[in-house]
Amino acid sequence: MSHSAYGIPITWFLTLGAMLFCIGLFGMMVRRSAIGMLLSVELMLNAANINFIAFGSYLKLPTIAGQIFAIFVITLAAAEAAVGLAIVINIYRLEQHVDVDKMTAMKL
Amino acid sequence: MIEHAWLIPLLPVIAFGLVLLFGRKAPGNGAYVAIAAICASLAMSLAVAFQWFLGGASAAHNGLYSVTIQWMPVGSQMIDMGFSIDALSVVMLLVVTIVASLVQIYSIGYMHGDPRYPRYFAYHSLFAAAMLTLVIANNVVLMFMSWELVGLTSYLLIGFWFERPSAMRAAKKAFLVTRVGDVGFLAGIILIYLKTGSLNLFGDAGVFENLTRLDVIGPWGLPLTAIAGLLLFCGAVGKSAQFPLHVWLPDAMEGPTPVSALIHAATMVAAGVYLVARMYPVYLADSSGMALQVVAYVGAFTALFAATIGIAQNDIKRVLAYSTVSQLGYMIMSLGVFGYVAGMFHLFTHAFFKANLFLGSGSVIHGTGTQDIREMGGLKKKMPWTYWTFLISTLSLCGIPFVTAGGWSKEEILAVAWHTNRVVFVVGVLGAFTTAFYMFRLVYKTFYGEPRKHDIHAHESPRVMLVPLVILAFLAIFAGYVGTPWANVFERNLVPVLGHHYEQVLENKLAGMHHGFNLTVFLFATGSALLGIFMATIIWLKPVLRIEKLEPSFGWLAKLVENKYYIDEIYQATIIRGLMAAAWLAFAFDKWVIDYAIVNGVGYLTRLASDLWGWFDRTFVDGLVNIIGWITKTTGSALRYLQTGVAQHYIFLLVSALVVISLAVIAGHIREEAWIPIAGFYR
């Protein structure tokens, strides 16, 4: 692949992002505890951030739109984490466990 | 008076309404109102007849007076309907009104004390009205409507005592069998209407004028006129109880005897003959002549066939019923062999003496309380009036010449048969012999010898029943003088009814027939009658010839004849059971195949599918199925089952769906090695 301005081509960043995304996704599917799933969500969001920043800077005429988007995403990730933890704590107070597999009161 | 001829049928209808609504309260609880109406009609008919035959009206209206009103619009043209007076209808008017009024007077005595007395007279008036409308109708549909109404009233009157199951069944049988015939009649009407474009008989646009349009070769190589003729004849067969639709008449004897006298002897059954006579131009226009052939042979066969059965009957009314069937066969036979005038003349005379016979048998039953002639005997002395009137009518029926009316008309028929169709002539003579044989068997069994059952103390009927008997007996003798070979008034007036064209056709069909007294025919007719009487006397009056000795050789024949050739049983086995089986089969098909299998099946399947899922998910919740087994099983089957309640599973399904979608989307582009430009795109 051609030698790019920053020494390493953009594909490395994209693959890193993709790997992080897949780990997060896998984490969501496999983790038993809600907290674990929260972590995986954070992972996925950060993977998207990496993409944004990489694309933003590697364009022929680089724009900062990517970074702006990344900043927004970070703030929202924080808010999401807060709300998520609030709900998880509430569940823990009721059932003394946060094991998602056991929470099947409503099904089918 | 001719212009007001439409009043004749209207009066009985009004009487019907009055008696039905205010029966109990009317004078003589309904009887006098009905009789007044029918007598008024009789008077008007006589006036019309007088004006028509003697007053020169027939000449004034050159043989036909027809008035119509608008009835039914079809597209641009309008079908109209009305009444017409000509010689044929006047004759029938006379017959119907005379017999009807006499029978109604007779019924006062016979039906005395019946719980539904007024309703009987209401039905009687309705019958008279329907019959009179039929006779003067000039539109085929009006004829059909009155034809069916006549059938309805016979149904009501036969089933008058409907508490008796046998009467009820007889009524239904009568209506259905005649209905089968009527369907043929209806088909005939439709064919005629479509081909000639009109339903009115007379007038230049009428049916009779453009019958030529019908004379085109239709299916089975027959001209349409023949087919139309045959279809109309179906109606006649049904109504006039010809073979094979004759089964209903003997059972119709379940009704009160005056009813049998009026309807099943004189008027209604004659309607079939009247229909063929009225539509005679259709038969004459038939180039192949097939229709008339069929009419002749059916008539002849019925005449002989019914007469033979008459011999073996033991119920007085059934004997007379079969004799009616046989005499109707005679009339139809005569029409078949171009004996147009003879047929109508026989109908004219037959009405009187047969009505008299039935009323006579009515008074016998009224007196003795039984209908089985084996229990009667020796009534000669106890019921002299009934005996003499019965004897006169029997002689008239057997066709004794010079003295009785029946003689003249039967001799006339045989004369025509002699001229045109010898086979029919032979059958006629044999018929005459058998008729005389069974009639005198009846007379000897009922009136001669000693009373077989001793507890019967027969008494003469009251005068109100005897007066009609005497009048009818008088007519049975003198009605014949209208049509004697020398001064045939009947023929002079009836033939022009056909209209000049068909009159000519009839003329050349009967060309060369000797119009006077025909010695050979006379000898044969009277000879066979006298032989019949002689045979009856030597068997039943003075038992020279023991009937029992004949038993071994003729036993089976007697058995066969006794059971009316098992016709009823055959019908029962084939048609009626077949119909019921078809009905059951159709219902089973409807219930199981269509309703259950298809409709409920579809409904059931969807219910089944959803219930299956319901059951499936209940079992899963309780059972701890391991994850791997669960994933492979569920993704395959129930969608609902996907909703497991566990968050991870949801996300798993989301991801798998996403993967599938992305692959599907990219599939289109893989071959274009789409990925390479990304690197080039960026620095």
Place this chain on the structure above:
Amino acid sequence: MHIGDIKLIFPAIYMSAAAIVVLILGVIAARRPGKGLDHWLPSHYLAPVLVFSGLFFSAAALIQSFAGMGLSIEVPIGSEMTRAPAVALFVTSGGHAQLTVDPFAAIFTFIAFAGTLIVMLISLDHFGERQPHKAEYYSILMFATAAVSFAASATDLIAIYLSIEFLSLTSYVLAAFAKTDRRSGEAGLKYFLYGAACSAIGLYGMSILFGVTGGSTALTAVARGLEDARATGAAWVGVVFTLVGFGFKLALVPFHFWAPDTYEGAPTPVAAFLSVVSKAAGLAVMTRFLTIVAAPDEPVSLSWYWILVVLTAVSMFYGNLVAIPQRNIKRMLAYSSIAQVGYLMIGVLTAMHSFGGPGRLLSGFFGVPSAAVRSDVANLDLVTWDMQGVLIYTLAYLFMNLGAFAVVSVVGKKNPLNPPLANAEAYKGSEIENYSGLMRRSPFYATSLTVFLISLAGVPPTAGFVGKLFIFGGAIRMGTSYPELIVLAIIGVINSVISAYYYLNVVRLMFFAPAEGKSEISASIPANTAIAICLVTTLALIVVVKPVASLMSSAIYSVVPGVIR
């Protein structure tokens, strides 16, 4: 960055401000119970009043956006002057607006406000007086409404993501609001986890789109970027991943797994809110995204357009078939709303064809549509039938679904907060058997629920029928050139018959089954007014269709920014 005319976005700002006011009042009142503000100015009655006045602001914004529709003005950005749509806000370089408050957005804001008003009326009755954290509940509800109006007008990837997340977060909290009830907690958690995953995937998709289409986040720029990046597979994956985010909001089939459990678990008013208002937001964003960015290429390869067609059909069948065996009415309504989304998607696909269709892609100055489109613009009345199906059905769906949920909340109201999970079986509030013989106990609720269910089934003369008439009409009109739409219409018809079955099942129970021993049902004035409003609109829509239809058709027009009249 040019700010643009703030008055257009005022309703959203007003709503957020009102939410904050209610929150502060609630906090103050909570600190001094009894004699304080809580006594003479109870916050939870203030909220509906504020929302009601919000309605008027959104109407004003609608009128103003109508005026500005299609006009473009010179806008100073940085150094040079660029043309931008008059109704644009926060215009970035190259004339791309982040928010475009065109009539389409204004109508959705109006719908959101009306929906929230009714949800609040239901909540007042459902939770009654003694609901803990009343103020917080109503303020979050108002924040969510503000989020919906932002989402409706977002024409920029960032704006879309932000407003969708804002709405989702608020609805996670609402879903889990009944703190003491285990079912509500569980519902909230599942909703949160599933939502977070979907929005993450959506975000990842947006990042790919951002990259592949040349680095701009504005929808119009992305559309042009897609034009030449169409060949790369990545572009399509990006679009699909982004659609996951919107699909989650709409509860389209593969992204619907959260809906049944959440609707059953969450308090009924929240379920109502989720099923209507949050879906409206999803619908607005999906329509805007599809009509602007979409371009199912010709010849139609297995592009993501066909995926949407398949998903629509599957969600219709899935929603209706699985609703049949349900025994809990809220769960049944959840599946029924999944099916209803199917009908809505037919409308969206038809709308997409009539504007975003192939060959009509926006080219030239900031996406001014090609000549073909401009010709259609001229005679507004001619181009009917294709676009307004979505909006009319949304309006009809809003009122009939909210009406149904209102009655369900009134009938199922055991006590203010659902009982704890322990005696879940005891809590039969929303089991369908609970409705047997309702006609004898409370005829008003029985007849109104019957009208709503019959309307959901699409039987005339209700609003549902009018909606379906427009949707199927549009499908058949476009169907002459895109036969797959006729197939969808036929599937839609079949499904309305299937849906008639389980809707009528409830009606059957209410009218024919005996009502042994069940108590008379009574409800406070707010709930009755909510039901009355929905009843009137469901029955009256067929009469008032004329103005509504013309309003909707012109609104749909403006989806395409910069359409010059």
Place this chain on the structure above:
Amino acid sequence: MDPNCWILPLITFVPLVGALIVMFIPKSNYSAIKATSIGISLIPLALSVWVWFAYDRSGPQFPHGIQFGVDAPWIPSLGVSFAMGADGLSVPLIFLTALLTTLSLVYSLVINERPKEYFWMFLLLETGMMGVFVSLDFVLFFVFWEVSLVPMYFLIGIWGGPKREYAAIKFFLYTMVGSMAMLLAILAMYFNGGRTFNMIELAKAGLFVGPEYATVGALVFWGLFLGFAIKVPMFPFHTWLPDAHVEAPTAGSVILAGVLLKMGTYGFMRVLMPMLPEQFERYWWIIAVLSVVAIIYGAFVAMAQWDFKKLIAYSSVNHMGYVTLGCAVAGSGAMASQSSKILALNGAQMQVFSHGLLTGALFLLVGVIYERAHTRMLTDFGGLGARIPVYAGMLSFCSLGSLGLPGMTGFIAELSVLTGTYNASPLLTGLALIGVVVTAAFMLWTIQRVLLGPLNPRWEKMPDADTREVSSVAPLMALTLLFGVMPMLILTIFNGASQAIVGLMH
């Protein structure tokens, strides 16, 4: 268009207003509810009689123009207008609907279980039915078509017999499938016929003519046919009728048989024949064959029934067979001559009217005997003729009328249809004639079972028909006799409509 004449909207919406008035009467006040409902139902009856006489027999007929027309804009952007009008086809049906509703309400005076909802639903049903016969705009037609469906569902469901729920839901879903197919067909016609829902313009627009529209035209034709055939009901789609009739309350089944079935045949004559003449001529023989099968099949299955009401339900299938046969022949293109096609169509319309009167009366009579004996099985009756003479008279009059005895409308209708069919295909007429005989058989068999024979001891003290029952059946009998003897009065009305429709069918 001539100036709007507001008589038809008045007839349609007076019952709706009445229903609202009834809603405000307190539930306990039974007599007030019944009195107001019957009073209100008299208004449309009076208006429909006025329309009957004011109708100009030779005036403009459906496709070329309309009488009592009204046309107001409703959704102009879609070409939907509030259009109503009447012609030879609909005037008698309007009168029939009004008459049967009033008589059913008179008969329902005995209903004391939730009477408020009962009468309220009935008046709503009347609006629905009336709307179908007068509306000239497809959306309006479809709305009224479905509006009449819902109250009937409740009438069967709440006041019906033991299996009422199954019968009600079956009735609803059956008709809904039909009407949904019809909705799609209407929309397709809308786009092909120049974007208008107005029936007059669509009839003039010559839809789906030419080979390129063959498949679409066929699809639309069979869609509409399905919608109407289910309602008639024609042979394969008839299985909902016996269940619905047996389970419906007496007045309900009178309206169901008397009017709801007519909406199907009205659809044939108002929509299928004038608007899709080319398709109709291509597929007429299928409809003819199905109708003859219905005639024979209906008669035979009726014969195998023991439940009195089910027997009459199947006899309706038989009678409606004649109607569809008449329509099929009228659209048979070159097969039949013009005058026989008009005759067949006249016969079909006459049969619609006569079936409404006679079967309506029969169902009332079945109700009368059911109230007294609480059983409908024919085996339980016998010999009632002696015990209840007035009832016996009425029952035999109506049964004989329905088996086509001359002097009543049934005969005129069957005669005309059979004559018309003969011209098109003698074979079909022959088969249909079999149906005539079998109909006579099962009708007489029923009379014999119920009225004749020895009196069943259980009914010793059965009271005769009282004034309420006689007054609800007598008008129907009188009309059958009047139009039977003097068909001029009604046939001139039908004649105009038939000429217009057949004229369109080149």
